[in-house]
Amino acid sequence: MAQQTSSTTREGRAAIGDTLVKVDNLKVYFPVTSGIIFQRKVADVRAVDEISFEIRRGETLGLVGESGCGKSTTGKAILQLTRPTAGSVVFDGTDLTKIKGGELRRFRRRMQMIFQDPYASLNPRMSVGSIISEPLTIHKLASGKEKKERVQQLLQTVGLNPYFANRFPHEFSGGQRQRIGIARALAVEPDFIVCDEPVSALDVSIQAQIINLLQDLQDQFGLTYLFIAHDLSVVRHISDRVGVMYLGHMMELTDRDSIFENPLHPYTKALLSAVPIPDPDVERKRERIILLGDVPSPLRPPPGCVFHTRCPIAIDECRARRPDWRNVGTADREHWVWCHRV
Amino acid sequence: MPLLEVKDLRTYFYTQEGVVKAVDGTSYVVEEGETLGLVGESGCGKSVSALSILRLIPQPPGKIVSGEIIFKGRDLLKLDEDEIRKIRGNEIAMVFQEPMTSLNPVLTIGRQLTETLELHMDLHGQAARNRAAELLEMVGIPEAKRRLDDYPHQFSGGMRQRVMIAMAMSCNPKLLLADEPTTALDVTIQAQILEVMNRLSREFGTAVIIITHNLGVVARYADRVNVMYAGRVIETASAVELYRNPKHPYTVGLLNSVPRLDETRKEKLIPIEGLPPDLAHLPPGCPFYPRCAWRVDKCREEYPPFNLVGEKHYAACWESDRVRREVPVGAAN
Numbered sequence: 001m002a003q004q005t006s007s008t009t010r011e012g013r014a015a016i017g018d019t020l021v022k023v024d025n026l027k028v029y030f031p032v033t034s035g036i037i038f039q040r041k042v043a044d045v046r047a048v049d050e051i052s053f054e055i056r057r058g059e060t061l062g063l064v065g066e067s068g069c070g071k072s073t074t075g076k077a078i079l080q081l082t083r084p085t086a087g088s089v090v091f092d093g094t095d096l097t098k099i100k101g102g103e104l105r106r107f108r109r110r111m112q113m114i115f116q117d118p119y120a121s122l123n124p125r126m127s128v129g130s131i132i133s134e135p136l137t138i139h140k141l142a143s144g145k146e147k148k149e150r151v152q153q154l155l156q157t158v159g160l161n162p163y164f165a166n167r168f169p170h171e172f173s174g175g176q177r178q179r180i181g182i183a184r185a186l187a188v189e190p191d192f193i194v195c196d197e198p199v200s201a202l203d204v205s206i207q208a209q210i211i212n213l214l215q216d217l218q219d220q221f222g223l224t225y226l227f228i229a230h231d232l233s234v235v236r237h238i239s240d241r242v243g244v245m246y247l248g249h250m251m252e253l254t255d256r257d258s259i260f261e262n263p264l265h266p267y268t269k270a271l272l273s274a275v276p277i278p279d280p281d282v283e284r285k286r287e288r289i290i291l292l293g294d295v296p297s298p299l300r301p302p303p304g305c306v307f308h309t310r311c312p313i314a315i316d317e318c319r320a321r322r323p324d325w326r327n328v329g330t331a332d333r334e335h336w337v338w339c340h341r342v
Numbered sequence: 343m344p345l346l347e348v349k350d351l352r353t354y355f356y357t358q359e360g361v362v363k364a365v366d367g368t369s370y371v372v373e374e375g376e377t378l379g380l381v382g383e384s385g386c387g388k389s390v391s392a393l394s395i396l397r398l399i400p401q402p403p404g405k406i407v408s409g410e411i412i413f414k415g416r417d418l419l420k421l422d423e424d425e426i427r428k429i430r431g432n433e434i435a436m437v438f439q440e441p442m443t444s445l446n447p448v449l450t451i452g453r454q455l456t457e458t459l460e461l462h463m464d465l466h467g468q469a470a471r472n473r474a475a476e477l478l479e480m481v482g483i484p485e486a487k488r489r490l491d492d493y494p495h496q497f498s499g500g501m502r503q504r505v506m507i508a509m510a511m512s513c514n515p516k517l518l519l520a521d522e523p524t525t526a527l528d529v530t531i532q533a534q535i536l537e538v539m540n541r542l543s544r545e546f547g548t549a550v551i552i553i554t555h556n557l558g559v560v561a562r563y564a565d566r567v568n569v570m571y572a573g574r575v576i577e578t579a580s581a582v583e584l585y586r587n588p589k590h591p592y593t594v595g596l597l598n599s600v601p602r603l604d605e606t607r608k609e610k611l612i613p614i615e616g617l618p619p620d621l622a623h624l625p626p627g628c629p630f631y632p633r634c635a636w637r638v639d640k641c642r643e644e645y646p647p648f649n650l651v652g653e654k655h656y657a658a659c660w661e662s663d664r665v666r667r668e669v670p671v672g673a674a675n
Binding site for chain 1: 383384498500501528529530531532533534537555556557558559560561562581582585586595596597598599600601602603604605606610611612613614615617618
């Protein structure tokens, strides 16, 4: 596989295998309505617009982009928390967009999510024990004494004291809360976790603790992650492959080292050059590409390539015609890009 | 003589849980025209120490308990309200983190800009408007003249922060306090804003205190860096020296815990174990003691002095001779 040849696998890391999630032509539009009694649809916010990619078993796929680019919506659409407008999400052979009710719930047990805000994502009126055991109850996985033991075991797994089960979220710091959220996600023994900006709200020293924990858990349980973040340094550290999104479209997707050392898309290049590196010796010699202007509204995305309004190398074709999503790499080292100029 | 000298500043907050020592004996200097980075994690007192300079601490619960803030030879803490108001926004300006909430939503951008110009620069009417348009152009806002009549909600986050910078620079200040100016913004917008701020401060010869938790931003823009922990500056040096040769264990911890964009994956990040201390119940010795990889018994009992450890490089650590970028294995926790 591409990963094993192109990147150093972490020690004891399960091999990266076949496709676990296949996303094909995924579209998520949110209707904009007008009128007081009779709501008419007047426009669509194109949050995610025709993106295709796959996530392989045991890997971490990083998804980066600026706010409003559709990366969180993509994560939610995969989990069917937001139903896609069109396209398919095939999870381990089953198209999730075609099923519902109890059938979908059975798949939900295998897919979990970790949220950005550790303050808002835990119910303040529930004890830590009931927060973590709720998924066990819902999916009828454990009850009584067994459930209690499982909660204590989970708390230990994420590096918290088992006695904390009786406490409430407000008694914990941000980093500890994020650990509680991780324990809740692990409770149902999922295969796949969408991590939506899991460290963005944390201080740097605590960030490192949580990143290390996520990596340990991946090794221990063979988890597959979709890691959504706007911090490119964190994504480079944790991901096997990285996708770059802009205004609802996937711009580039390839293995971690290629995207950071050999970026092809002009947006990826600008994004990378905008990230300051914590080293004055390196930083003061770096060239910067400063993009002009702001991201256009997803209500009225520009025609052709959505990036052409800010692109330093745009030509007439970019303004007129949408690029194709094509692999410019080799069969075993894929490098997908959405640009006329590459 | 330095432009600004903060001496043993203490700002406390009197709360129900006790006295929170947000800034507890902070001293530093800012030279004319230099950019000073103030880094540290949330709650370390970096914002409060900047707000104290302009006496913007809500009182109660806050109070500047002691210390001196000497700006151009005058102690700002001894000025009366009228005198400090002449300095705020005029000689010392500030850019806040939230461009959304720090502009008045019911006044046009033009009005908000001309207000400062009328107050401090004695510019009125058309002259003030012309100057305001010039300022907006300077920070890179297209069609500046027309946009003077727009309200803050008609601007994007990045554009609002540009307006804030235009406002801050309008009176040609000697010192600009920038409190997390780009934290709420996306990286490509962050780069635009920082470039504008950097260019203008160099052009105008304005000294800047940039408060941030982003070590990359500091590495790029700061001449000198203060690292704060639990209400005090624990290390200060030129940016290059600090990153090459950190001498306080907390600085080492910070540098080691951030992944770098230009490095392929190391096996593991080295986090700082444990949690920051509760500022209402600080221990008598070094507050970093419980998380430190180089701690010795002495650190628990006595707060270390601010020692000279290199050229213009000071660190508050008993063991700074031994401190290296490489953390001893299994030393802490």
